[in-house]
Amino acid sequence: MGKTVAEKILSLASGKDAYAGDIVIARVDAAMAHDGTALLAIEAFNEMGGRSLWDPSKVVLVIDHVAPSATESFSKVHKAMREFACIHGANLYDAGSGICHQLMVESGLVYPGALVVGADSHTCTYGALGAFATGIGSTEMAAVFMSGKLWFRVPETLLVEVSGSLPPMILPKDVILKVVGMVGADGATYKAVEFCGPTVKAMSIDGRLTLCNMAVEMGAKTGIIEADKKVIDYLTSLGVKYGIELRSDEDAEFSGKISLDVSDLEPQVACPHSVDNVRPVSEVEGIEVNQVFLGSCTNGRLEDLRVAAEILRGKSVKRGVRMIVAPASRSIYLQALKEGLIEVFVRAGCIVCNPGCGPCAGAHQGILAPNEVCLSTSNRNFKGRMGSVDAEIYLASPATAAATALEGKITDPRRLLKS
């Protein structure tokens, strides 16, 4: 019987002929923890008597959630991470490098066929490069640090087929918001979600990463896209040699299939307080906002910054609205500088933060007060996520975010096309 990409990778990594439902012990190709999860992993590693890492070159620690540190207790966490990385020879990306998931993608440790674990739920992002990547907890991360192995349940795969060409101002983020709204917050629990179809094929790597990033918002274990020539070219540009084309077999078994034609798709907005509460922008237009955030592991990449800068160029963010921009990595930041995008943001009145999670995790750089409203390009709008439990978070694309910042209220970016 044929296999899905998920079944192929877990078979390879476990040395078993594995199919959905099997529980396998597999060796992992890379492991990542960040400043929100690493301390518990380090403590568990020490408590379990861990002496050395199974392969220091494959262990990555990232300081990105509260970077640079905003509190003394976080400074201690960062210090412990630096010491651990130094003692054991692990890779450390210190404050200012960027968001863990973007750094993993740029690091060369993620490639088609790789099995990657991260102590963060959005580890599923890397499926855009044809890897099987999934979030795990801190204690089991400590076990991975020691052994390089972990148990996995081989997931069923839900196929999401997207067709039609994206209309102007409609972005991959609108596609994934639409899909999350259709599938629901637990519609793909324990499953792999594989995105396919001509629209996905036509998308850039940046756009594909946005799709896979939000797979977990449907409960999925991971998002996956077949590794095609575009992936290999991208990896080659990074100097990575492990590019192989990888796709699900024709006769593989899928647990279900969802089809979506995006030819007439409107900009989508996820409304408070759940990610699957998705509506077309026309239903929420006019809601006033206090803050707009452009960034995160969902939408802090170059393409996202370009789209937003194009809308903001020569204009000003509405008085009274704070627009915060945080590039997802240092290399994106540098490229944005080169292209003049950062200047566009600063002239428009945006606050440009260092690469990192910014206000996404609700710990610094833009915490919401009670009754404030934020429109964010990130991936979660849970109550209390970005500050007060009485604040409201709307999720949308970089284009909708930029248009909203100009108008001070939720705005359909297509309106700016006409004027």
Next chain:
Amino acid sequence: MSAKIVGRVWKFGDDINTDLIIAGKYKLSITNIDELAKHAMEALIPNFAERVKRGDIIVAGRNFGCGSSREQAPLVLKHIGIGAVIAESFARIFYRNAINIGLPAIECRDTSRILDGDILEVNLLEGYVKNLTRNEIYSIKPIPPALLEILASGGLVNYVKKYGRLPW
């Protein structure tokens, strides 16, 4: 973990995410577990941590523990004395984390029959939940033996301490 857990039910709905269990702003600012645990579930039930008695049981609907991968979520629940979490389904990272820190996470289709304040008896080895208040018995999805062993040791760290090796 003992084979039998008896406790009062705290009932919750569907999609209880990890930000509701313990908000990110606390997770990211308080690293002391005693302090952190005081805020468990507070967005849903004020002073929840103080009101819970050792062995009490959380019962919820679908997708319990969705959202961020924070292990602090099951940790604070265990820390304030929750003896088990029973839900119709769990988000997978929460489920893994709960087992790894020694908090029984039990899948049961009948959670809608269980009400706030009921007294339950959970038997993990024999695989049932008994509602002592309503005199009903519900079956549960069996926990794989390897994971039961981790639970029985009180989590992965204690397992390694006990056996001197990882389970794999």
